[in-house]
Amino acid sequence: MMHEHYVIVGNGVTANAAADVLRERDPNARITMISDEFHLFYHRFRLPAFLLGEASESSLCVRPVSYYRERNIRLRLGQEVVRVELDRNLLYLKHMEKVGYTRLLLALGGKPHIPEVHYTYRHRFSTFKTLDDARLLRSRLGSIRSIVIAGGDLVSMRFATSLAKTGRNVMMMLASEAFWPLDLTETIREECIRSLTAKGVDVIDSDRIVGIDSADEQNFEVRTAAGLILPCQYVGAFFGWRPQVDFLVRSGLDIDRGILVDEHLRTNFDSVFAAGDCAQVYNPGIRNYWVSIGWPNAERLGRVAGENMAGGALEAGQAPQSALEVEGIQACTSWWREHGSE
Amino acid sequence: MDRNERIGENTVNREDLIVKICGSAGDGSISATEILNRAVASMGYHIMNFDSFPAEIRGFGKSCGHTRISKNPVRTPGDKADCLVALDDGHSISELKNLKSNGIIIYDSLPPSYRDEDTAVAGYIEPGMIGYGVPLRELSTEATRSAKSRNLVSLGVIATLFNFDPDAFVRAISKRFSGKKESVRTAVLEAFRLGQIFTSEKISKRDAIDFERKAYPREGEYIIISGNESAAQGCLDAGIRLYAGYPITPATKIMEILAKKLPIQEGVVVQTEDEISAVGHVLGAGFSGTRSATATSGPGLCLMSECINLGVMAEIPMVIIDCQRGGPSTGLPTKTEQSDLRIALYGASGDSPRPVIAPTTVAECHSLAMAAFEISDAYQTPVILLLDFFLSNRIEDIVPDPEGSARWGRFPDSIAKPGESPYKRYRITPSGVSPRSMPGTPELLFTATGLEHTENGRPNYDAANHKTMTDKRYAKLDALRNAWSLPEPIGDAGELDVGVISWGSSAGSAIEAMEILRERGFRVGGWIPRLLMPLHEDALEAFAARCRCLVVTEMNHSGQFADVIERVVHRPILRIAKVYSEPMPSDDIVRIVLGELS
Structure with a gap:
């Protein structure tokens, strides 16, 4: 008897929730998780604490290797999918290996977005999404006195306040587009400024970066449209995330900003599912797609995806958790609602 | 931003590293390992290298170079590797079990x-391991228009990744290719350079191994040499004039070396039609007073046993080097084992005493080979020198014996002088050693035969004579035992929690295990005799009496040396007797001993 081979691309909360369900539903199936990150599943929201030495690297880990071994789930970490042939059920990995599947879940997450307007100096931005990013910054932190945070998505809030606590000069340049898929209303914006300022962050409002110069690889000068020159040792790009779907272009998948899936999280290929930050989920109620963010939403969608890959027919259900709270600031996940109300 | 900063974590200065280069036969794994050895040894590091390769010809099977690099003298090649270079994915996958859980894999990221x-080794990289993808084939082709220099590209990666002095590698590569055309030398150095450049520009280092380009200049001379090369040099320094042999893995290298070097000192190498003929040549040469040797492996030793027995009976000097391999029968030609001990000690009809000597290091292969000839001549007997695949093929950096042949290269003085009358070739003496004469010497003529004989060599089947002559032959072992230095116990003095007894090539693992046990707070001692026949039984009993737990470690299934020991000490022994096919891991000894002690 042929067993299913479930392949999950991703190793975040969605991917792991799906793997758990698949193992519960199908004890004999092969389950493979593929991630381009080298690290075990870790708590991203603890990265600022790790950065400041308040959390150890091991405390970031959600699950040890033994968890996967005990459940016969094969982890392929540090392995990047670079191409897919979905009509042949094949994935192509960067190290030149083909991997087949019977059911595929794309739980790719997002990658830091740097707007095109900053293209010419994009290499001078640093990102803070992964453990590797955090490790790198941690190794340099001793020589960093001033920091400019550009964008200002929700992740950056905790990052900025954490660094400000250490006495460093933290300057934040808010950009409304950075909050996608959330809606930076005037109320939230004012709340952000108030909260950040109270915590020692210097918020630079109504201005934008027009260039970044560097005398060396350690020291930068950020130029703004209002004529400010901000010397710093770190320029963080926090313009939000975008679904990590570059390698799926020309795969035949329906993709908008993310991978389009039906209410069962199934793509336009029967054997392919998508969930989490990379997916835009169809909501029959509003007859449009929504995007979810946040850990609880991602976990819930992962479980739904797992159930459906194993033969279930669960619906992703209503809109995701409607509000997130970061640093005391509540933000509505209203992106779908805007479109839904049209 | 420097390399260490880029990785975002602290590197540590490592002074002990195990590198394994794995490919298909013909991929250059062994050549690359040899260059690596020479490069790091020239920086002052100690090395121990042990290659494993298939018995078949190029293109078949796995070929693996395994090198341990350390600031301190190295006793074993180590068990699991820190770094695996995969020149062939298929073979390397099967080597992953021999990689540490946080090990490094360097693989070809751009196969055709x-x-x-x-089927890709990179697909097996587990959490904790670190994979570095390098386009080995592409860079090799760019440098040499051939994929064959992937091994040299990988050396460029190793040198850069671990921060070794690249000039040491350039010198080692240049030496390795010194006989080639200038264009070839330039191309191979370019392959190395491209590996360096790729690593420094494209690889984000994630491991913590950094040698900081440290060098430990040595005082005096050192040479990089294998056990077989060392044994062959021992034969040369002992002044042999004849080597006769039939090729067999892993002994063939000895014949290859002597075929080149022995004619220079007016000696002769004869490749015979089989092992029986080889040992017959050696027997004949010994009979006529010419130092001679043969080298073989287990299957050959079986064939030689009849002539060795004749040598015992007729009291003819001869040296047989047995490079053991996996058995029985043809067995495992390229795997190591210490399972010929029993045939070496006892493999003969009748009571057939013969000295058996087992070196434990490459340096001892030289000194004990010379000692074997000395003993053979002094006691007029065949002597068996026991190496094994691991010892024969492992490469170490050693300090050459300054005394060389001066210490051993002399003949004994038990030569009969004309005028002794009546001349008795097998005269009974307290030591069992009788005055020897060269065949054909007037007034010193004698009969030599495999039949039991009287003092003058004439066949005689009388029971009393047989007992006398048997005692005489065994008396030589007693004399040798008294003349040979007592094996000095090593480790702690006084009462011991653990006493480890080992022999031959597995002694290094035993000593390393002892050190680990001592670090854990146990009182540990060791007893490692080189002279296995005759055994210093009094010294063994004295050592055993000090030990709460007595352990015998060896690489065979049945505990052949443990049997020998048990007959002497008359007490229970913890036998660590296993056929690993590879060098015995010291961790295994520690684990088993701790299990026994708990």
Whole structure:
């Protein structure tokens, strides 16, 4: 008897929730998780604490290797999918290996977005999404006195306040587009400024970066449209995330900003599912797609995806958790609602 | 931003590293390892290298170079590797079990086509391991228009990744290719350079191994040499004039070396039609007073046993080097084992005493080979020198014996002088050693035969004579035992929690295990005799009496040396007797001993 081979691309909360369900539903199936990150599943929201030495690297880990071994789930970490042939059920990995599947879940997450307007100096931005990013910054932190945070998505809030606590000069340049898929209303914006300022962050409002110069690889000068020159040792790009779907272009998948899936999280290929930050989920109620963010939403969608890959027919259900709270600031996940109300 | 900063974590200065280079036979794994050895040894590091390769010809089977690099003298090649260079994915996958859980894999990231699922080594990289993808084939082709220099590209990666002095590698590569055309030398150095450049520019270092380009200049001379080379040099320094042999793995290298070097000192190498003929040549040469040797492996030793027995009976000097391999029968030609001990000690009809000597290091292969000839001549007997695949093929950096042949290269003085009358070739003496004469010497003529004989060599089947002559032959072992230095116990003095007894090539693992046990707070001692026949039984009993737990470690299934020991000490022994096919891991000894002690 042929067993299913479930392949999950991703190793975040969605991917792991799906793997758990698949193992519960199908004890004999092969389950493979593929991630381009080298690290075990870790708590991203603890990265600022790790950065400041308040959390150890091991405390970031959600699950040890033994968890996967005990459940016969094969982890392929540090392995990047670079191409897919979905009509042949094949994935192509960067190290030149083909991997087949019977059911595929794309739980790719997002990658830091740097707007095109900053293209010419994009290499001078640093990102803070992964453990590797955090490790790198941690190794340099001793020589960093001033920091400019550009964008200002929700992740950056905790990052900025954490660094400000250490006495460093933290300057934040808010950009409304950075909050996608959330809606930076005037109320939230004012709340952000108030909260950040109270915590020692210097918020630079109504201005934008027009260039970044560097005398060396350690020291930068950020130029703004209002004529400010901000010397710093770190320029963080926090313009939000975008679904990590570059390698799926020309795969035949329906993709908008993310991978389009039906209410069962199934793509336009029967054997392919998508969930989490990379997916835009169809909501029959509003007859449009929504995007979810946040850990609880991602976990819930992962479980739904797992159930459906194993033969279930669960619906992703209503809109995701409607509000997130970061640093005391509540933000509505209203992106779908805007479109839904049209 | 420097390399260490880029990785975002602290590196540590490592002074002990195990590198394994794995490919298909013909991929250059062994050549690359040899260059690596020479490069790091020239920086002052100690090395121990042990290659494993298939018995078949090029293109078949796995070929693996395994090198341990350390600031301190190295006793074993180590068990699991820190770094695996995969020149062939298929073979390297099977080597992953020999990689540490946080080990490094350097693999070809750009093979000519996509590999099927589960046939790429990079696909097996587990959490904790670190994979570095390098386009080995592409860089090799760019440098030499051939994929064959992937091994040299990988050396460029190793040198850069671990921060070794690249000039040491350039010198070692240049030496390795010194006989080639200038264009070839330039191309191979370019392959190395491209590996360096790729690593420094494209690899984000994630491991913590950094040698900081440290060098430990040595005082005096050192040479990099294998056990077989060392034994062959021992034969030369002992002044042999004849080597006769039939090729057999892993002994063939000895014949190859002597075929080149022995004619220079007016000696002769004869490749015979089989092992029986080889040992017959050696027997004949010994009979006529010419130092001679043969080298073989287990299957050959079986064939030689009849002539060795004749040598015992007729009291003819001869040296047989047995490079043991996996058995029985043809067995495992390229795997190591210490399972010929029993045939070496006892493999003969009748009571057939013969000295058996087992070196434990490459340096001892030289000194004890010379000692074997000395003993053979002094006691007029065949002597068996026991190496094994691991000892024969492992490469160490050693300090040459300054005394060389001066210490051993002399003949004994038990030569009969004309005028002794009546001349008795087998005269009974307290030591069992009788005055020897060269065949054909007037007034010193004698009969030599495999039949039991009287003092003058004439056949005689009388029971009393047989007992006398048997005692005489065994008396030589007693004399040798008294003349040979007592094996000095090593480790702690006084009462011991653990006493470890070992022999031959596995002694290094035993000593390393002892050190680990001592670090854990146990009182540990060791007893490692080189002279296995005759055994210093009094010294063994004295050592055993000090030990709460007595352990015998060896690489065979049945505990052949443990049997010998048990007959002497008359007490229970913890036998660590296993056929690993590879060098005995010291961790295994520690684990088993701790299990016994708990």
